[in-house]
Amino acid sequence: MIRRDGEDRICLNDLWRAAVQPMNKEPSDWRALPSTKGVLNALIQSPEKFGGLRDTVWIIGKGGKGGGTFTYQHLALDDAEYLSPELALKVKDVFIRYVSTDAKLSDEVLERASSESNEWAAIRALRRSQRRRYTDCLQDHGVKGKDYGICQIVITAAIW
Structure with missing residues (x-):
């Protein structure tokens, strides 16, 4: 099960466990990637789409029981693609079909x-x-x- 918090953020730790805990691909590894920072900057620079979230902390770490690293859907999907090349290909396939008006x-x-x-x-x-x-x-x-x-x-x- 992939948990969500009270603000509908997705738990990256749960995604990592669902991907059978790949080595060197924990949420902290994903957060440190230059590509993650690029996606985050693109989200912040899109106020017309994400204006309500512009001043929000995008990645939240929660300690203790039930804790984990939580983020919004766009970043969670980026993390899921990082964890699974197969998922990344499926996402790209859907995008290509969308752009080509399939x-x-x-x-x-x-x-x-x-x-x-x-x-x-x-x-x-x-x-x-x-x-x-x-x-x-x-x-x-x-x-x-x-x-x-x-x-x-x-x-x-x-x-x-």
């Missing part, structure tokens, strides 16, 4: 999602499709600049 990836995610999430995704996809047809039509008819924006606002309000 529609099957969405379907695989929705297979595991709730009925409510599937219904939301279906409605959202249909609306996106309607909007795409509309904007393509505007483009085909030479609508540009401010007029394009006005038409966009009107149709977006109607279909969303």
Whole structure:
């Protein structure tokens, strides 16, 4: 079991144990890596995504019973990839599929999602499709600049 603390941080010690305790790959070894510091700096430099966590201590050490090293999901995933080259390849595969807009990836995610999430995704996809047809039509008819924006606002309000 991989524990989480009260702030939803993930226990790196539990990840290490789940990876069958590889030698020289304890949480303290991972923390000392230049690449870990690079990922941490990238997170701190992304206030638009992580603004609420900007002034937070990203890696917390807790002593005593139930203690360990805890961190947020992005850094925990970085640690998990460090522990397991196989996991690192799986993460990269999903990223490549996402960037290449592999529609099957969405379907695989929705297979595991709730009925409510599937219904939301279906409605959202249909609306996106309607909007795409509309904007393509505007483009085909030479609508540009401010007029394009006005038409966009009107149709977006109607279909969303």
